[in-house]
Amino acid sequence: MSMRVLVTGGAGYIGSVTAHMIARAGYQILVVDNLSKGHRQAVGDLDLEVLDIGDATALRESCLRFKPEACLHFAARSLVGESRLEPALYFRTNVEGTANLLGALAAAGCRRLVFSSTAAVYGEPAGIPILEDDPRKPINPYGSTKLEVERILEEMSRAGDLRYASLRYFNAAGADVDAGLGEDHDPETHLIPRVIEAALGREPRAFIFGTDYPTLDGTCIRDYVHVKDLARAHVLALEHIDEEGGAFNLGNGQGFSVRQVIEAVKKVSGREFEVVERPRREGDPGILTASSERIAGALGWKAEHPGLEDIVGSAWSWHSEHPRGYTG
Numbered sequence: 001m002s003m004r005v006l007v008t009g010g011a012g013y014i015g016s017v018t019a020h021m022i023a024r025a026g027y028q029i030l031v032v033d034n035l036s037k038g039h040r041q042a043v044g045d046l047d048l049e050v051l052d053i054g055d056a057t058a059l060r061e062s063c064l065r066f067k068p069e070a071c072l073h074f075a076a077r078s079l080v081g082e083s084r085l086e087p088a089l090y091f092r093t094n095v096e097g098t099a100n101l102l103g104a105l106a107a108a109g110c111r112r113l114v115f116s117s118t119a120a121v122y123g124e125p126a127g128i129p130i131l132e133d134d135p136r137k138p139i140n141p142y143g144s145t146k147l148e149v150e151r152i153l154e155e156m157s158r159a160g161d162l163r164y165a166s167l168r169y170f171n172a173a174g175a176d177v178d179a180g181l182g183e184d185h186d187p188e189t190h191l192i193p194r195v196i197e198a199a200l201g202r203e204p205r206a207f208i209f210g211t212d213y214p215t216l217d218g219t220c221i222r223d224y225v226h227v228k229d230l231a232r233a234h235v236l237a238l239e240h241i242d243e244e245g246g247a248f249n250l251g252n253g254q255g256f257s258v259r260q261v262i263e264a265v266k267k268v269s270g271r272e273f274e275v276v277e278r279p280r281r282e283g284d285p286g287i288l289t290a291s292s293e294r295i296a297g298a299l300g301w302k303a304e305h306p307g308l309e310d311i312v313g314s315a316w317s318w319h320s321e322h323p324r325g326y327t328g
């Protein structure tokens with residue numbers, strides 16, 4: 001397989017792990033990223049064009065030169081809190097940026113797209129585990145921008161202009177230790193790397209927000225999926241995109257609580273640190289877990305690293321080797 005694949009946001013966390021995995025599978029890659037959140041080091045020896053998806057002309061020129069046959073679209077702003085403060089910025093980057101991308105791909109004759117969607121399109125879940133056909137009612141602007149893009153893709157597909165897969169990731173976690181790739185966000189808002197920062201002594205303590213949820217230990221349950229499993233789903237989505245498309249949940253199928261995550265970090269790191277309990281945060285549902293039956297049936301995807309210690313252990317390995325991230 002040597003399809004030419006454009007990877008937007010390929011300098012970021014999930015995009016870089018995926019770009020390297022599909023390069024190893026024999027695809028030709030061009031990464032486009034404005035490096036606002038990503039890291040040049042994570043792109044390594046793959047081809048990189050530093051550009052902003054807001055720049056429709058540059059994007060079009062890049063596509064006309066590279067002539068992609070498919071695109072993996074990771075580039076987005078993805079901080080829920082920031083999206084509440086600056087919704088217009090989120091719509092500009094995530095929705096307008098995607099519209100620019102779709103125009104550029106069309107100009108180059110490319111009609112295949114795998115889109116990084118999110119569990120945030122569902123908002124408060126109608127039931128657990130969450131199914132792809134459950135109502136989509138985002139409760140923050142970030143989720144609304146991703147839903148807007150899903151709607152554009154649905155309409156283009158209906159018009160026969162596009163083959164696409166919207167992969168609705170739940171909580172991406174872990175690292176591709178062999179490839180030297182891990183999670184390095186600034187600010188970091190995700191639970192596992194934040195708890196690891198406490199284990200490394202880079203943060204004075206770890207926090208639990210809410211201990212009175214109706215869950216096994218009172219703390220929130222989330223569906224953590226290993227970033228290598230996420231990346232593999234993109235390889236499968238690309239292989240099958242001409243026959244299978246639409247929306248797919250991407251989760252582990254089982255959830256882990258905040259306390260379980262903290263215990264797992266203590267165990268794999270062998271370190272103790274202070275844990276502070278705080279009240280619930282607004283807009284944090286108690287349980288968010290995915291049904292991944294659709295992607296299992298359609299693409300044959302199944303998590304190969306579903307265990308919490310496997311996920312947390314890989315994150316710990318990467319962070320302890322890169323205590324200051326890529327730039328340290």
Ligand SMILES: NC(=O)c1ccc[n+]([C@@H]2O[C@H](COP(=O)([O-])OP(=O)(O)OC[C@H]3O[C@@H](n4cnc5c(N)ncnc54)[C@H](O)[C@@H]3O)[C@@H](O)[C@H]2O)c1
Binds near residue numbers: 117
């Ligand atoms: N991390 C998760 O748990 C998670 C969950 C659900 C969905 N997602 C989605 O997956 C995708 C990747 O997430 P991630 O955690 O790897 O994020 P990330 O921030 O690490 O990566 C995003 C990349 O896009 C680039 N980028 C941002 N704006 C850009 C622009 N205007 N032009 C060009 N490049 C731009 C950034 O520099 C970065 O390299 C995002 O679309 C995110 O919304 C992530």
